[in-house]
Amino acid sequence: MSISVLSPGLLTTIQDFGRNGYQKYGVIVSGAMDTYAMRLSNIMIGNEENESVLEITLLGPTLKLEKGTLFSITGGDLSPTINGKNIPRGKPVYLNKDCILKFGSCKTGCRSYFAVAGGFDVPNVMESKSTYLRAEFGGFNGRALQKNDILSIGVKSSKSAKIIKKLEDIKEKSDFIVSSWYMRNFMRQNPENTIIRVFEDRQFHNVSEESINKFFSSKFNVDTRSDRMGYRLAGEKIEFKEKLEMISEEVSVGTIQIPPDGNPIILLADRQTAGGYPKIAHVASVDIQKIVQLKPNDKITFKKITLKEAERLYFQREKDILKLKKSINIITI
Amino acid sequence: MINIEDIEKIIQVVDKFNVSHFEFQQENSKIIIDNNKISEVSINEISKIGTKVLEPKAEKAPNEEVEEETTEKQYIKASFAGTFYSGKEEGGPSFVNLYEDVENDTVVGLLEVMKLFNEIEAGVQGTIIDILVKHGEFVEYGQPLFEIKSK
Amino acid sequence: MEKSKFKTEISQISETSALIEFGKEISEDINKKVRTFCAYLDEHPFYGMVEYVPAFASVSAVYNPLKMNSESPYEVVKSILEDMLSKLDFSSVDEEHIVEIPVCYGGEFGPDIEHVAEINNITVDEVIKIHSEGKYLVYMIGFSPGFPYIGGMSEKIAAPRRESPRIVIPAGSVGIAGMQTGVYPIETPGGWQLIGRTPTKMFNLDGNPQSLLKSGDIAKFYPISYEEYLELEEEK
Numbered sequence: 001m002s003i004s005v006l007s008p009g010l011l012t013t014i015q016d017f018g019r020n021g022y023q024k025y026g027v028i029v030s031g032a033m034d035t036y037a038m039r040l041s042n043i044m045i046g047n048e049e050n051e052s053v054l055e056i057t058l059l060g061p062t063l064k065l066e067k068g069t070l071f072s073i074t075g076g077d078l079s080p081t082i083n084g085k086n087i088p089r090g091k092p093v094y095l096n097k098d099c100i101l102k103f104g105s106c107k108t109g110c111r112s113y114f115a116v117a118g119g120f121d122v123p124n125v126m127e128s129k130s131t132y133l134r135a136e137f138g139g140f141n142g143r144a145l146q147k148n149d150i151l152s153i154g155v156k157s158s159k160s161a162k163i164i165k166k167l168e169d170i171k172e173k174s175d176f177i178v179s180s181w182y183m184r185n186f187m188r189q190n191p192e193n194t195i196i197r198v199f200e201d202r203q204f205h206n207v208s209e210e211s212i213n214k215f216f217s218s219k220f221n222v223d224t225r226s227d228r229m230g231y232r233l234a235g236e237k238i239e240f241k242e243k244l245e246m247i248s249e250e251v252s253v254g255t256i257q258i259p260p261d262g263n264p265i266i267l268l269a270d271r272q273t274a275g276g277y278p279k280i281a282h283v284a285s286v287d288i289q290k291i292v293q294l295k296p297n298d299k300i301t302f303k304k305i306t307l308k309e310a311e312r313l314y315f316q317r318e319k320d321i322l323k324l325k326k327s328i329n330i331i332t333i
Numbered sequence: 334m335i336n337i338e339d340i341e342k343i344i345q346v347v348d349k350f351n352v353s354h355f356e357f358q359q360e361n362s363k364i365i366i367d368n369n370k371i372s373e374v375s376i377n378e379i380s381k382i383g384t385k386v387l388e389p390k391a392e393k394a395p396n397e398e399v400e401e402e403t404t405e406k407q408y409i410k411a412s413f414a415g416t417f418y419s420g421k422e423e424g425g426p427s428f429v430n431l432y433e434d435v436e437n438d439t440v441v442g443l444l445e446v447m448k449l450f451n452e453i454e455a456g457v458q459g460t461i462i463d464i465l466v467k468h469g470e471f472v473e474y475g476q477p478l479f480e481i482k483s484k
Numbered sequence: 485m486e487k488s489k490f491k492t493e494i495s496q497i498s499e500t501s502a503l504i505e506f507g508k509e510i511s512e513d514i515n516k517k518v519r520t521f522c523a524y525l526d527e528h529p530f531y532g533m534v535e536y537v538p539a540f541a542s543v544s545a546v547y548n549p550l551k552m553n554s555e556s557p558y559e560v561v562k563s564i565l566e567d568m569l570s571k572l573d574f575s576s577v578d579e580e581h582i583v584e585i586p587v588c589y590g591g592e593f594g595p596d597i598e599h600v601a602e603i604n605n606i607t608v609d610e611v612i613k614i615h616s617e618g619k620y621l622v623y624m625i626g627f628s629p630g631f632p633y634i635g636g637m638s639e640k641i642a643a644p645r646r647e648s649p650r651i652v653i654p655a656g657s658v659g660i661a662g663m664q665t666g667v668y669p670i671e672t673p674g675g676w677q678l679i680g681r682t683p684t685k686m687f688n689l690d691g692n693p694q695s696l697l698k699s700g701d702i703a704k705f706y707p708i709s710y711e712e713y714l715e716l717e718e719e720k
Contacts, residue, residue: 250544274626
């Protein structure tokens with residue numbers, strides 16, 4: 001089975017969890033920006049949670065899908081339609097005939113995830129199918145999708161086959177069948193203010209008291225020069241008590257760096273493996289999905305929590321995902 | 334909040350009476366139903382972020398069946414908020430000029446956001462009769478960029 | 485021999501990583517500790533470890549908290565790491581692993597070599613001589629695949645970054661930025677002063693190992709002619 005790209009959208013790439021184990025060679029992790037939406041899109045159609053998906057940015061692609069394709073769409077609402085009819089996000093969709101999947105206006109969020117039963121049949125590069133755009137490897141030929149690309153789909157799992165059987169039992173005659181159940185995967189966001197929970201990072205205590213107050217009380221604007229490497233913020237500039245002599249140190253998803261101009265940068269999937277700018281704080285893992293669904297000019301405020309709380313939230317999230325996996329197992333018995 | 338039953342009733346009324354354009358606003362919710370469009374241009378239809386819009390069904394409204402040579406005023410609109418570029422370089426040649434004829438897939442400009450560039454296609458066959466934005470200008474979602482006289 | 489007063493510190497830096505700090509500066513001694521620890525982790529990865537990432541004076545250990553079977557996964561990881569540190573012998577002598585890198589200096593490959601010579605009041609030939617005589621310790625690989633953070637360049641050829649960075653620096657370019665020298669493994673924008681280019685691939689996806697250099701290697705540059713450059717490039 002395959003998928004044909006009729007138009008590529010703004011930036012559509014194949015991603016999974018990313019490359020783990022190669023940062024010591026300078027190979028970045030990459031992977032889906034919103035791993036929560038990605039995992040859910042896979043779980044609900046019977047894929048392994050780490051299966052490769054399409055990450056779709058702002059303006060979606062137009063894809064020709066074959067009869068028998070089982071897929072799901074999660075993340076932001078980019079107005080997906082099948083043959084002109086709206087399709088819901090957060091539900092498995094099964095096609096009774098060849099169809100055209102099109103996206104329209106970006107109503108909420110910024111990124112949407114398209115998972116297909118069987119995943120994408122592209123080579124594993126360093127144990128991952130994620131696309132490393134700057135180095136031009138991984139994913140589909142190391143690049144974003146282009147018009148006329150043909151994507152091969154992998155073999156469906158038995159779980160996916162069971163989900164298909166369940167959907168076929170609904171005996172819906174139209175172009176596609178959707179399940180009656182769904183998974184909530186996207187928190188409605190307020191572009192005027194999204195609260196991001198952070199904990200202290202290594203150079204927090206070097207920041208001036210005035211700047212700490214500003215950091216937690218003022219609104220920051222998402223700058224248009226934000227991308228997969230990181231989100232740049234504009235607003236109150238952050239200053240330090242004294243000039244710091246920094247040497248390159250480890251960074252991770254969610255690290256908030258302060259470069260010389262004082263404007264915070266939140267590091268994300270395509271961040272470099274080490275950084276030489278001071279780090280003020282770190283976004284809680286569970287709030288990364290909020291950041292990556294913001295668009296330029298959306299506003300955020302930071303809320304301070306402890307690392308222990310962030311860890312508790314992390315565990316809670318994993319418990320929730322486990323519950324979802326179990327519920328799929330029950331549905332597909 | 335406008336609920337789904339209300340929306341269904343509104344659609345039925347609009348369909349039944351062949352209303353071509355309908356807008357309804359209540360507090361923070363707004364509905365716009367417009368039956369006067371060619372499907373390719375529908376992606377660029379007016380819809381500000383944060384308001385609700387109903388996507389029209391695939392079936393065409395009665396007006397569209399008529400194959401007249403209508404000379405309608407139409408606009409090529411921004412499909413997302415970003416920076417408009419009329420050509421590849423500042424001071425360089427533009428993709429299209431005033432009164433130039435364009436096809437459906439003629440590239441008329443670039444729209445950029447987050448360092449990502451999207452080629453803006455005309456989406457309709459016609460002639461450019463007005464250029465509404467400057468190179469380097471920031472545009473909002475749905476903002477008209479070119480006025481086009483379609484064939 | 486270990487002289488620094490800095491006590492090795494372990495701290496939690498995120499929900500999924502711990503940091504082991506051996507110092508706070510760039511020094512060969514500290515870096516040796518980093519490498520010794522990393523070599524040990526290579527041989528004895530702990531259960532739940534996802535990867536380790538070395539930097540100049542520290543290592544971060546990335547782990548899966550769910551595999552620690554505890555409500556405080558970091559505490560489990562911390563005690564594992566402390567145990568490892570207590571077992572390690574940091575005084576062992578490194579076997580010097582020298583990697584020679586051919587460089588065609590100047591000309592179209594080194595558009596900034598005259599500038600580097602000028603601001604240091606020496607000739608282009610002297611720049612080449614000083615650069616290629618150096619023995620450069622590779623502290624870490626980071627920033628992009630195979631990109632070495634090299635120390636030990638002579639201050640006689642130091643040169644500040646360009647005021648306006650180039651949009652495209654070809655892969656294999658050898659450059660100077662401040663007191664640092666390095667090689668760009670892939671085409672990227674950058675502000676380094678370019679003095680030459682190597683036909684050697686710093687990072688090869690199909691190679692084993694993929695990165696030409698690794699932390700702890702000694703890099704040595706040697707000058708080659710334009711013709712030799714073309715020959716070597718053809719071979720690859």
